[in-house]
Amino acid sequence: MRDDASIERAMAEHGDAVWRVCLMRLGSRADAQDAFQEVFLKYATHDDVAFQSAEHERAWLLRVASNHCVDMLRSRSHATESLDELREQPAPLELAQDPQASLWEVGEALNRLPGDQRQALYLTVCEGYRAGEVAKMMGVPVNTVYSWVARGKKQLRGALG
Amino acid sequence: MNMHTSREEQALNELLSNERMPEGLAQATMARIRAAREAESRPAECTEPVSANSGAEAVAASGTSMDKSPSDEHADGDVRAHTTRLASDNVCRASTVPAHEAETCSPARQDWHVLDGIPSNASVRTAPARKTPARPTRRHFVQLMAACLAVGCAGAATFAFARETAQVELGEATRVQLGLNRWGTVVRVSCADASLQQAVQDLGLFGLPYEDALVRLMEDEAVLSELSSAESLLVVVESPNQSQEQDVLSGCRRVAEGASCKAMCRSARQGTGAGMGGGHGQGGHGAGAGNGRGQGSGRGNGGSEDAECGNGSDVGTGLGWATGAARGYARNQSDTSAD
Secondary structure, three states, X not given: OOOHHXXXXXXXXXXXXXXXXXXXXXXXXXXXXXXXXXXXXXXXXXXXXXXXXXXXXXXXXXHHHHHHHHHHHHHHHHHHOOHHHHHHOOOOOOOOOOOOHHHHHHHHHHHHOOHHHHHHHHHHHHOOOOHHHHHHHHOOOHHHHHHHHHHHHHHHHHHHO | OHHHHHHHHHHHHHHHHOOOOOOOHHHXXXXXXXXXXXXXXXXXXXXXXXXXXXXXXXXXXXXXXXXXXXXXXXXXXXXXXXXXXXXXXXXXEOOOOOHHHHHHOOOOOOOOOOXXXXXXXXXXXXXXXXXXXXXXXXXXXXXXXXXXXXXXXXXXXXHHHHOOOEXXXXXXXXXXXXXXXXXXXXXXXXXXXXXXXXXXXXXXOOOOEHHHHHHHHHHOXXXXXXXXXXXXXXXXXXXXXXXXHHHHHHHHHHHHHHOOOEEEXXXXXXXXXXXXXXXXXXXXXXXXXOOXXXXXXXXXXXXXXXXXXXXXXXXXXXXXXXXXXXXXXXXHHHHHHHO
């Protein structure tokens, strides 16, 4: 297991990004907290990985977060519905603060997007990853990422008028 | 376009800029990791059940690893809430695990495989405990249905192609028989004589339109000489579907007009009424009935028509006395006309 110092450093450096990925994908803050803990527990346990750079470490964490969120959604959907059906019903995004009036519509537009599209949009727009990298992280085809991002941007554009 | 893109990106960045991990979550995570670490360092057998709250107590006791701000008091609730799920893999909980099971439970150290430092999907994802087998998705169902439909269509098409709906018989006593499907394609070729078999096979008639097949048969000297020594070929068309029979018959006549030899095309339906048709089909049937004169007459008529080709002696070599009678009748007729 990794030592406390390295875990705390990773959490300080990449915690916000991991948190946002979990939140964007799951919508619910409680679920996102569960996923966040699992991700860093895996990081701590997974001490045989030598990261070449901080960026490598960040990409690893985001990918683990993405995979774990998918697992959570899948295990939840087993009881009732398939993942495809779940994807069509986006979980409302619980942001920490209500957005300002000018961004209210943007928040609403984000709410209407399915979790995987929100995540792809966040990783490309906010984290600056390329579509190929996002596709690798999320385990989907590159073209799917392109269409998700385009659809998400179109929603945001419509919300901004 | 760029202006729109930058506006959208700015808006999204602005919206998410305030979104940071909740205070206390880092402490709760560290507590959970420490609990997991303790459980791992313990011997494999659990001798003493661990309370679910021990993680929270550990956090409260340590309180040094991550700075805790004064406003973090409310986060303690979060910390407790999260540590109730303490390292589910490694900790035996007194509240949920019966004593006899707690004795035997062991830390389930997950064995993760790493490829290039980044774990693959399969390695990092911990498979959720499935109590029931996963339902096939709608997509799988649609794919299965499409596959079934394709197989069904292919089977129906094959059946329709191979189904014989008409026959074309060439030569006396049906030396060569072509089976046609509803589209007029040759789906069966059969020969009465072994000597013809190879020659017909070499023509490659299977799968050809019947007109092409007839042209090949009529233009092949070896086959033609076997089928008809008098350069005259009898072609009989038979089909339960009258319209197809007429179509094939007219096609045969077109081919016969262009052929080097003389050919006579007839429908099997017409054979019983007319003397000429009877020359082919009725000889064998009628011979058993003892109507020798009538059969002879049919043959004779056929022979006289063949005589226009220059040779009237090609009639039914296998028909016995009836053929002889026909020859005699034909000869008598020609003698009479000569007189």
